[in-house]
């Protein structure tokens with residue numbers, strides 16, 4: 001049996017990555033508070049280095065490697081933000097990184113990862129297919145595979161966000177957490193509920209293909225079809241052999257909410273126009289749920305704005321008022 005992840009792991013992660021990440025601000029949002037008639041704060045993790053919270057877990061995991069593992073290098077598979085984070089973390093620590101990704105990952109994300117000094121390997125039509133190449137590199141070169149969410153050190157790293165939120169707002173009542181593989185939610189909820197067991201954690205995903213919610217409903221990890229969505233960073237499965245996040249999300253999540261593409265676009269637009277935040281779709285699903293009235297009795301609410309890595313041409317179309325539907329407009333700029 002694997003050891004469960006504890007608050008102690010999150011506290012050590014925090015010590016380990018301190019000074020190498022941004023302690024992002026928690027800012028009140030007057031516009032969101034008006035919409036829901038409750039005080040709302042935004043945890044501005046879209047301002048994190050590499051443009052998403054994924055750096056926290058990646059850095060914690062790379063720093064915990066042995067010298068031999070560091071010498072042989074790390075390999076990961078990613079829709080973009082995790083690849084960028086792992087590349088950055090490896091570069092900062094002088095470790096070789098190979099990032100494998102599917103052909104569907106948008107060009108802006110691929111270029112950003114390459115610019116961070118990682119070797120890129122583009123293969124297959126899904127994350128699962130890219131995973132085969134990862135397995136080969138592990139078997140033939142002794143590299144260490146660091147997965148994007150289902151790993152104790154990754155989850156502990158993401159949990160540092162929960163510590164920061166509760167430090168800044170000890171009486172927070174509701175946390176709105178974007179949900180895909182569940183590393184973020186598992187870490188944040190564990191940290192937050194260790195400090196305040198009464199806090200409500202809501203996992204938010206897109207209607208188009210939420211693997212975690214479908215898996216929890218099925219009682220076991222299931223595969224879902226990957227569909228084009230504005231929340232492309234929330235695409236992908238949870239792993240049929242899931243070790244941590246499936247159980248942790250089942251135990252630690254109070255509610256699940258799904259948002260549609262129109263609601264995500266509205267949130268990207270509102271974040272930009274009302275609060276001057278550039279958010280990608282995945283980073284805006286919490287705002288989408290609030291604005292759509294999908295959170296009952298929110299109370300003192302913190303919404304996690306998790307990432308900013310959106311194709312800026314797509315962002316301009318959305319904020320310009322265009323009704324962007326990636327499901328019908330092929331090649332519109334975001335994919336799973």
Ligand SMILES: *Cc1c(COP(=O)(O)O)cnc(C)c1O
Nearest residue numbers: 081180181182183184233306307
């Ligand atoms: C990866 C990601 C998420 C979801 O994180 P999980 O740990 O996979 O649930 C949310 N928002 C952004 C911007 C991401 O990159």
